[in-house]
Amino acid sequence: MQNKKSALIAFLAVLITVGALWFSNRAVTPGEATWDDVLAEATAGGYRLITTSEFSERYEKHAKSILLVDTRQEWEYRTGHIQGALNFPIEPTWWSRRSKASALERFLGPDKDRMVVFY
Amino acid sequence: MAATLGYKNIYRDPKGYPEWQGRGLPIESAPAGLAQTSEEPKAPGPLYGLAMIWTLLGIFAGGMALNLTPCVYPLIPITVSYFGGQAAKQGEGKGNLVAHGLCYMMGLAVTNSVLGVVASLTGGLMGAMLQNPIVLIVVAAVLVFFATSLFGLWEMRLPSGLTQAAAKSYTGYFGSLFMGLTLGVVAAPCIGPFVLGLLTWVASMGSPWLGFLIFFTLSLGLGLPLFLLAMFSGQLERLPRSGGWMIWVRKLMGWVLVGMAVHFIRPLLPGHWGNVVLAFVALAAGLHLGWIDKNQANFRAFPWLKGGVGVACLVLAAFMVTSWAMRGPGVTWKPYSEETLKEAQNQKKPVIIDFYAAWCTPCNELEEVTFHDASVVNQAESNFVMVKVDVTKGGNPLYERLLQEYGIKGVPTIVFLDQIGKERQDLRLVDYLPPDQFLGRMAELMKSGS
Numbered sequence: 001m002q003n004k005k006s007a008l009i010a011f012l013a014v015l016i017t018v019g020a021l022w023f024s025n026r027a028v029t030p031g032e033a034t035w036d037d038v039l040a041e042a043t044a045g046g047y048r049l050i051t052t053s054e055f056s057e058r059y060e061k062h063a064k065s066i067l068l069v070d071t072r073q074e075w076e077y078r079t080g081h082i083q084g085a086l087n088f089p090i091e092p093t094w095w096s097r098r099s100k101a102s103a104l105e106r107f108l109g110p111d112k113d114r115m116v117v118f119y
Numbered sequence: 120m121a122a123t124l125g126y127k128n129i130y131r132d133p134k135g136y137p138e139w140q141g142r143g144l145p146i147e148s149a150p151a152g153l154a155q156t157s158e159e160p161k162a163p164g165p166l167y168g169l170a171m172i173w174t175l176l177g178i179f180a181g182g183m184a185l186n187l188t189p190c191v192y193p194l195i196p197i198t199v200s201y202f203g204g205q206a207a208k209q210g211e212g213k214g215n216l217v218a219h220g221l222c223y224m225m226g227l228a229v230t231n232s233v234l235g236v237v238a239s240l241t242g243g244l245m246g247a248m249l250q251n252p253i254v255l256i257v258v259a260a261v262l263v264f265f266a267t268s269l270f271g272l273w274e275m276r277l278p279s280g281l282t283q284a285a286a287k288s289y290t291g292y293f294g295s296l297f298m299g300l301t302l303g304v305v306a307a308p309c310i311g312p313f314v315l316g317l318l319t320w321v322a323s324m325g326s327p328w329l330g331f332l333i334f335f336t337l338s339l340g341l342g343l344p345l346f347l348l349a350m351f352s353g354q355l356e357r358l359p360r361s362g363g364w365m366i367w368v369r370k371l372m373g374w375v376l377v378g379m380a381v382h383f384i385r386p387l388l389p390g391h392w393g394n395v396v397l398a399f400v401a402l403a404a405g406l407h408l409g410w411i412d413k414n415q416a417n418f419r420a421f422p423w424l425k426g427g428v429g430v431a432c433l434v435l436a437a438f439m440v441t442s443w444a445m446r447g448p449g450v451t452w453k454p455y456s457e458e459t460l461k462e463a464q465n466q467k468k469p470v471i472i473d474f475y476a477a478w479c480t481p482c483n484e485l486e487e488v489t490f491h492d493a494s495v496v497n498q499a500e501s502n503f504v505m506v507k508v509d510v511t512k513g514g515n516p517l518y519e520r521l522l523q524e525y526g527i528k529g530v531p532t533i534v535f536l537d538q539i540g541k542e543r544q545d546l547r548l549v550d551y552l553p554p555d556q557f558l559g560r561m562a563e564l565m566k567s568g569s
Contacts, residue, residue, distance in 0.1 A: 003410060006426035010409065013430050014437040021441040038133045047129040052138045055130070059144075072136070073494075075555055079562035081136060083145040105124045115128045119135035 047118075055117060067108065067116045082119070148566075175336045182340020224342035226296040231338035232331045255383050262380035266373040271366065367414045371428065374404035391443055398439035405432025450490040450499045452507035455521065460540060463504040469564045470504045470536040474527050476511040481551040482531040492554035498561050535564045 042049050050058075059066065059082075068085040070077050077087040088107050090096050108116060132139075140146055378400055385393035409429015415421070453459050455472065463470045475482035489495055499505050510518055510530060521527070525534050525542070533548035546560050 006409065006422075006429065009426065010405075010430040010433050013434050017434045017437045018441045021438065021445055042131065046123070047131055050130040050132050052132055052134050052142065055132050056139070056142070056144050070136070073555065073558075075558040075562055076136075078148060078559055079566065080140065080146050080148040082139050083147045101124065108124070108126060112126050113128055114126075115130065116126055117130045117132060119132040119139075 050117060058115075065115065067114055069107075069116060069118045071118055085119075175333070178333055178336045179340040182337040182342075183344060220346040222296045224339065224346055226300040227342045228335050228338040230300050231334045231341070252387050255387060259380040259383045262376045262383070266376035266380070268373075270370055270373045367408070367412055367425065370412060371408060374400070374408065374432075377404070394439055394443050398436045398443075401432050401436035401439065405429045405436060408432065446491060447493055448491075448496060449486070450496050450505050452505050455506050455508050455517070459504060459506060460536075463536075464538070464540050466504075467538045468502065468504050469538055470506060470540070471499070471561075471564075472506045472508060472525075472534040472536065474508045474510055474522070474525075474530055474532040474534070476509070476530045479530045484551045485531055485533075489552060489554045489557050492557075494558055495554050495561070498558065502565060503561065535560065537564060 038049065059068075063084055068082060070081045070085040070087045071090045072081075072087075073089050073091075074087060077085075077089075081087070086107075088100075088104065090100060090104075108114075136146075378397065381393070381397050381400055385397070388396065406429070409426055409432065412425070452473070460470060473482075473485070475486070490499075508518055508521060510522065510527075525532075527534075529549065531549065531551070535543045535546040535548075537543055543564060546564060548557075548560070552560070
């Protein structure tokens with residue numbers, strides 16, 4: 001009886017391990033996001049989109065007042081970034097978003113009305 | 120995400136940096152952080168005062184931790200029973216026991232200190248020995264041999280001559296000393312890896328006196344827990360009667376030994392077979408400890424403990440097999456040839472040359488982790504020519520010339536050549552580097568010459 005129960009638990013545990021590993025390691029080919037996808041994501045996330053040309057206009061006028069955040073990985077940032085941008089690497093996973101929330105708040109500073117541009 | 124934190128004026132530029140760069144708008148770049156690894160390790164200066172004390176304390180703690188390694192651990196019961204026998208022979212004379220314990224530690228200290236002095240005189244010889252396949256196989260065989268004893272196939276006993284010698288009170292002290300001496304020898308293979316760092320360090324200082332001091336401290340740390348156990352070996356007898364669970368624990372230790380043995384010979388196995396064998400050992404251990412073994416105990420938690428260990432072993436096995444099976448492709452390497460380099464120059468691609476040897480741990484780590492990282496592989500495929508030079512066996516004239524030409528002092532060494540085939544000395548790598556930092560170097564290399 002005891003043996004059967006523990007064997008069942010072992011089976012389940014092994015299954016969960018294999019499943020979790022498969023889920024976290026499977027090859028994901030990210031599809032090219034369409035403009036609609038990006039738009040939907042923006043609405044869900046509560047932010048607005050800005051095109052590069054629009055942004056560059058604003059950037060030229062008041063670069064100092066805009067907080068520009070580069071969310072790519074550090075090595076990408078090192079090789080080149082928009083002048084004046086600061087690096088705050090966020091991986092596109094829910095775990096990263098969750099765990100870095102408070103760090104982001106400190107990073108963005110107390111001024112909640114400041115214009116912040118992510119890229 | 121920022122919206123939930125209360126920021127109101129948030130924008131996102133979905134096209135981001137590539138578009139910005141494409142339009143020729145202002146950009147800048149930070150120099151890659153190459154600080155840590157490219158410089159040679161500093162030569163250690165002589166030690167004085169506080170630094171000395173802290174170092175010795177650290178070594179002492181390290182010595183205590185070494186008791187948990189599989190070469191020493193199986194000896195603990197033997198030692199304890201030996202001292203128990205001593206105590207029984209001589210009545211409860213506490214002073215005698217202390218003297219025996221001290222003798223024991225002295226013996227241990229002598230072996231290790233001699234090792235230390237020899238090492239400091241011979242330099243890196245010990246390290247080379249521990250990477251010798253034959254030594255590795257012998258170590259693994261000894262471990263398996265001990266494991267079979269723990270599985271109950273044979274009983275480990277002291278040679279009768281030694282026990283008789285120990286029975287006489289006068290020669291008993293020499294007996295204890297001798298026990299310590301032998302422990303030092305037996306423990307050497309396990310202590311080896313830990314000691315290796317110390318050895319190179321001691322060798323670089325070239326002071327036999329310091330070598331002696333360091334290894335004396337180490338053996339004091341190694342001996343102390345055994346000494347304490349020996350002191351209380353009389354009391355051990357008064358503990359509650361051991362049941363079948365003791366035998367189960369012995370089997371558990373046996374499996375740990377088998378695992379260690381596989382770990383030792385892993386560098387000798389081709390490709391991923393080491394992982395497969397290790398997974399197989401974990402599977403067998405799980406089945407044996409969790410289900411096949413029929414030992415029972417008189418306390419309630421035992422079946423849970425047993426099942427738990429069994430399940431843990433199976434999960435470990437599943438983890439190893441799956442992560443091995445799920446692993447993405449690695450970097451595709453090309454063998455070294457002048458044509459490959461010429462072609463790379465024609466295509467204006469930078470070249471990365473990895474000098475490696477089969478027995479070198481950081482090389483394997485680089486291959487397993489860094490050169491299997493998805494981003495690294497991606498970059499390597501599209502922008503670089505990756506070349507690997509295997510210097511495990513000497514004697515290849517082409518490789519010998521390359522080692523001369525690039526001034527390779529050891530493995531791993533990774534040489535970065537830019538688009539026109541000139542080496543970027545500042546990027547050169549002589550140790551393991553995690554993927555993100557390696558990507559930084561790749562990017563730095565891409566920038567040069569373009």
